[in-house]
Amino acid sequence: MLTFVLMLSFTEENYLKSLFQLTVETALKEEAGTNELAAHLGVKPATVNDMLKKLKEKKLVKYEKYGKSSLTKEGRKIAIEVIRKHRLWETFLFEKLEFSWDEVHEVAEQLEHIQSKKLIDQLDKLLNYPVSDPHGDPIPNAKGELLILHQHTLAEELVGHQCKMTGVKDNSSPFLKYVDQLGLAITKTIKVLARHEYDDLIEIEVNGKRISVSPKLAENIFVVCTACKKKSKR
Amino acid sequence: MLTFVLMLSFTEENYLKSLFQLTVETALKEEAGTNELAAHLGVKPATVNDMLKKLKEKKLVKYEKYGKSSLTKEGRKIAIEVIRKHRLWETFLFEKLEFSWDEVHEVAEQLEHIQSKKLIDQLDKLLNYPVSDPHGDPIPNAKGELLILHQHTLAEELVGHQCKMTGVKDNSSPFLKYVDQLGLAITKTIKVLARHEYDDLIEIEVNGKRISVSPKLAENIFVVCTACKKKSKR
DNA sequence: TATATTTGTTAGACTTACCTAACAAATTAA
DNA sequence: TTAATTTGTTAGGTAAGTCTAACAAATATA
Numbered sequence: 001m002l003t004f005v006l007m008l009s010f011t012e013e014n015y016l017k018s019l020f021q022l023t024v025e026t027a028l029k030e031e032a033g034t035n036e037l038a039a040h041l042g043v044k045p046a047t048v049n050d051m052l053k054k055l056k057e058k059k060l061v062k063y064e065k066y067g068k069s070s071l072t073k074e075g076r077k078i079a080i081e082v083i084r085k086h087r088l089w090e091t092f093l094f095e096k097l098e099f100s101w102d103e104v105h106e107v108a109e110q111l112e113h114i115q116s117k118k119l120i121d122q123l124d125k126l127l128n129y130p131v132s133d134p135h136g137d138p139i140p141n142a143k144g145e146l147l148i149l150h151q152h153t154l155a156e157e158l159v160g161h162q163c164k165m166t167g168v169k170d171n172s173s174p175f176l177k178y179v180d181q182l183g184l185a186i187t188k189t190i191k192v193l194a195r196h197e198y199d200d201l202i203e204i205e206v207n208g209k210r211i212s213v214s215p216k217l218a219e220n221i222f223v224v225c226t227a228c229k230k231k232s233k234r
Numbered sequence: 235m236l237t238f239v240l241m242l243s244f245t246e247e248n249y250l251k252s253l254f255q256l257t258v259e260t261a262l263k264e265e266a267g268t269n270e271l272a273a274h275l276g277v278k279p280a281t282v283n284d285m286l287k288k289l290k291e292k293k294l295v296k297y298e299k300y301g302k303s304s305l306t307k308e309g310r311k312i313a314i315e316v317i318r319k320h321r322l323w324e325t326f327l328f329e330k331l332e333f334s335w336d337e338v339h340e341v342a343e344q345l346e347h348i349q350s351k352k353l354i355d356q357l358d359k360l361l362n363y364p365v366s367d368p369h370g371d372p373i374p375n376a377k378g379e380l381l382i383l384h385q386h387t388l389a390e391e392l393v394g395h396q397c398k399m400t401g402v403k404d405n406s407s408p409f410l411k412y413v414d415q416l417g418l419a420i421t422k423t424i425k426v427l428a429r430h431e432y433d434d435l436i437e438i439e440v441n442g443k444r445i446s447v448s449p450k451l452a453e454n455i456f457v458v459c460t461a462c463k464k465k466s467k468r
Numbered sequence: 469t470a471t472a473t474t475t476g477t478t479a480g481a482c483t484t485a486c487c488t489a490a491c492a493a494a495t496t497a498a
Numbered sequence: 499t500t501a502a503t504t505t506g507t508t509a510g511g512t513a514a515g516t517c518t519a520a521c522a523a524a525t526a527t528a
Contacts, residue, residue: 034506047486097356107350116341122331268476281516300523
């Protein structure tokens with residue numbers, strides 16, 4: 001069997017990854033708009049426009065003029081590979097090289113583009129086939145299968161419920177440092193004590209202490225809740 | 235103290251590395267020509283010409299029209315950093331990820347451009363501060379100090395002398411596989427038994443067996459020889 | 469030393485990924 | 499349902515890194 005390996009640039013890989021993250025991954029929708037992608041990638045809409053045409057040519061995205069865009073099966077496959085590499089590298093940096101969870105993202109952004117199947121498979125083996133990265137995000141396996149956690153954000157959690165922290169939405173260093181400071185971390189048990197109408201703060205119990213968190217913070221904390229059992233949106 | 239970090243592209247880093255390898259490192263001379271660099275980098279002389287002007291602008295190379303080029307102090311510093319990264323990655327792949335010595339080079343070519351001081355320092359620590367890579371090449375330390383072995387090639391070795399293999403000049407996979415096949419490897423003891431005028435083959439003893447090797451091969455094998463004690467050229 | 473060869477340079481062109489500015493289509497609001 | 503706003507597109511421009519083709523300088527050879 002002859003397999004054609006189409007070589008993609010770092011940039012092209014990043015567009016596919018962004019599109020994946022804006023659609024399949026965290027969001028509920030199937031498509032993303034040009035401006036939305038531009039904001040996510042930190043470039044101008046005109047640039048995204050050019051790239052969408054190019055990626056459509058290569059049959060990696062579905063795109064029609066003035067329409068929303070989405071990944072093709074092949075495009076999704078590549079996006080998942082990049083995400084797998086990113087998260088394995090993050091795990092490596094955290095587990096083996098003494099990086100803290102707020103430091104891993106930036107370096108993994110570079111490492112995720114290294115081309116070598118053997119490298120990634122061996123890294124996976126060295127780390128003992130981890131299922132999630134330091135931020136709690138699931139790591140796709142070598143077949144491209146991705147465990148989808150039935151998680152929602154802390155902001156959506158009901159008063160009185162107890163849940164467990166499973167990850168974060170925002171991977172920026174300042175946010176992660178703040179999370180650390182508050183004593184929050186993946187696997188911690190969180191109980192929602194109250195929601196204050198007056199200033200929208202959410203009062204929670206964690207580590208046996210009561211703290212108040214902003215809705216902005218709560219929206220970036222993922223949790224699972226057995227009490228909830230609300231049907232997952234994916 | 236304010237330090238200005240000038241960000242270089244992968245390409246610029248590769249030019250500095252090539253220039254280092256063609257001058258300071260293996261060769262005896264201090265300068266390299268445009269065509270020579272072009273051949274080493276696999277690009278056309280015209281391209282090198284443009285880049286030399288650009289790197290001169292940035293004070294990383296010394297270059298005058300129609301003259302040979304060399305690295306400035308700052309350029310050499312950067313080249314050594316890239317080489318350090320390359321060789322640490324090669325060692326990592328070989329030691330931790332089960333790569334063979336003919337597989338490490340290609341992947342290290344990509345990894346050497348990742349920007350993160352912490353990454354490299356931690357990698358160095360994880361590997362326990364190695365002094366040479368799987369090909370026997372010395373790894374510069376964090377201060378940019380590079381151990382220079384007083385080595386020469388097997389082709390230069392005198393008949394009757396016994397030496398020890400310390401490295402290879404050619405890092406290509408076919409060459410390295412061939413070296414493996416012949417039973418040659420770093421640290422092996424080699425005795426030069428004879429040189430045959432007729433076909434230039436060199437007869438050596440290694441692993442207790444007599445084999446004949448071509449001058450081409452011998453030119454790509456580094457050895458040290460106590461009997462020789464010939465003054466090193468660097 | 470004159471000529472041939474090698475080595476290095478210049479000019480102009482291409483591609484990728486980005487930009488700005490002007491415009492067009494689609495959506496939202498009045 | 500028209501007008502305002504948002505969203506998306508086009509055209510044209512820039513910088514990096516590459517190329518080819520023509521030329522110039524330096525070096526080697528006769």
